[in-house]
Amino acid sequence: MAMKPMKAFISLEDGMRILLDCVTPITRREQVGLLEATGRVLAEPILASMSVPPFPRAAMDGYAVIAEDTFGAGNFTPVRLHLVEVIHAADIAEREVTRGTCIQVATGSPIPKGVDAVVQVEDTELEGDPGQAEKVKIYKPVYPRQNVSPQGEDIQAGREVLSAGTRLDPSKIGVLAALGITQVPVFARPTVAVIPSGNEIVTPGDPLEPGKVYDINSYTLAALIQERGGIPLLFPIMKDTLEDVRRTLCEALACDLTVLSGGSSVGERDVMVEAVESLGEVKFHGIAVKPGKPTLCGVIQGKLILGMPGYPTSCLTNGYGLLVPVLRKLARLPESRTSGVQLPMSRRYTSTIGRHQYLPVRVEGGEVVPAFKESGAITSMADAEGYIEIPANVDLVEKGEPVQVKFF
Numbered sequence: 001m002a003m004k005p006m007k008a009f010i011s012l013e014d015g016m017r018i019l020l021d022c023v024t025p026i027t028r029r030e031q032v033g034l035l036e037a038t039g040r041v042l043a044e045p046i047l048a049s050m051s052v053p054p055f056p057r058a059a060m061d062g063y064a065v066i067a068e069d070t071f072g073a074g075n076f077t078p079v080r081l082h083l084v085e086v087i088h089a090a091d092i093a094e095r096e097v098t099r100g101t102c103i104q105v106a107t108g109s110p111i112p113k114g115v116d117a118v119v120q121v122e123d124t125e126l127e128g129d130p131g132q133a134e135k136v137k138i139y140k141p142v143y144p145r146q147n148v149s150p151q152g153e154d155i156q157a158g159r160e161v162l163s164a165g166t167r168l169d170p171s172k173i174g175v176l177a178a179l180g181i182t183q184v185p186v187f188a189r190p191t192v193a194v195i196p197s198g199n200e201i202v203t204p205g206d207p208l209e210p211g212k213v214y215d216i217n218s219y220t221l222a223a224l225i226q227e228r229g230g231i232p233l234l235f236p237i238m239k240d241t242l243e244d245v246r247r248t249l250c251e252a253l254a255c256d257l258t259v260l261s262g263g264s265s266v267g268e269r270d271v272m273v274e275a276v277e278s279l280g281e282v283k284f285h286g287i288a289v290k291p292g293k294p295t296l297c298g299v300i301q302g303k304l305i306l307g308m309p310g311y312p313t314s315c316l317t318n319g320y321g322l323l324v325p326v327l328r329k330l331a332r333l334p335e336s337r338t339s340g341v342q343l344p345m346s347r348r349y350t351s352t353i354g355r356h357q358y359l360p361v362r363v364e365g366g367e368v369v370p371a372f373k374e375s376g377a378i379t380s381m382a383d384a385e386g387y388i389e390i391p392a393n394v395d396l397v398e399k400g401e402p403v404q405v406k407f408f
Contacts, residue, residue: 009288012356018283019297019322022304023329026256028188034176037168040186041332046162051152052178058105060120060147063136065102067117070141078137102136111148118147167334190330192230193252194218197238198262198310216312217261224319229331245275253301257330259323262310269294276305288392290357316381317358340406343368345397353395360384361405368403
């Protein structure tokens with residue numbers, strides 16, 4: 001079979017735009033338990049079925065009073081009130097507070113009837129022995145509603161507390177728990193077919209024959225997909241015959257997204273392109289990005305097919321650069337807020353002009369050190385903490401120049 005050179009590359013910006021245009025956010029929904037909901041995306045708004053707190057409560061340890069009784073209290077002119085009852089956090093007072101009386105309360109106690117304020121314990125003194133004391137001296141006045149959390153202060157019944165599309169983090173799980181919710185409506189996690197190819201690769205655990213290497217890409221991509229809210233499904237290593245590629249792609253259409261890795265030789269890549277073209281359409285083949293020129297984007301029956309480079313570092317770096325934004329849109333995850341951190345380059349670095357580069361780096365002594373060895377070395381990613389992007393029009397990054405590190 002004659003080798004066909006790759007078509008003209010498109011820029012990274014155009015590639016990203018086309019890729020994301022091919023992605024339809026997931027619509028399947030499911031109910032998950034509160035403990036399984038962290039990191040998931042809400043499929044419908046949550047309305048408060050109750051107020052939180054459900055009753056007015058004491059915001060301090062101290063004495064529940066009628067505020068007016070304390071007016072004029074001072075360090076040398078304390079007000080004396082009759083102590084009629086002592087209650088703890090979950091107790092309901094049996095007595096009502098009337099003028100000249102008070103009830104001892106704990107933080108979180110429901111406010112007794114007749115009360116409009118709480119004097120904190122630090123501003124009081126018991127007259128007589130604790131347990132037998134009948135009077136409380138109050139040294140500081142309180143105003144009405146002071147140290148009282150009103151009913152619904154946190155959440156008003158009927159109000160929308162979380163909107164659809166919210167990613168659930170620990171604080172939002174807390175809001176759901178406060179409302180007594182145990183089952184949460186979320187979007188399903190997208191399923192991603194991970195298909196390895198290449199005559200030189202072998203599944204880890206199988207015997208390694210001369211000239212063969214273990215399949216790395218399936219596992220790095222699967223880990224990345226899991227980390228970013230997807231469910232990876234690993235396929236067996238695909239043969240580079242047109243019928244095998246077509247058959248595998250048809251099986252993979254049961255998933256929401258298909259990621260092919262490998263097929264590093266031009267012949268293998270041609271077979272992939274031909275197979276995608278015969279079942280759907282190829283949107284582009286080749287991005288001006290380093291590492292990872294041979295990136296393929298196709299659509300079959302409305303589903304995105306993403307062909308990644310075969311070299312492990314190129315594959316994983318492109319995973320962060322291209323696959324992560326695709327997964328984010330597919331899984332309906334919000335834009336990640338981490339813009340990274342600006343630090344100086346530890347040494348001069350020469351890039352390839354005309355190609356946008358993702359360069360794996362690590363931070364040492366406050367400086368950015370390139371971790372890249374070569375596209376085949378997965379350790380250049382394992383030693384990296386993140387990456388920097390070098391635009392296509394830049395061929396040199398000087399020592400000391402500030403660069404933006406995006407952490408993995």
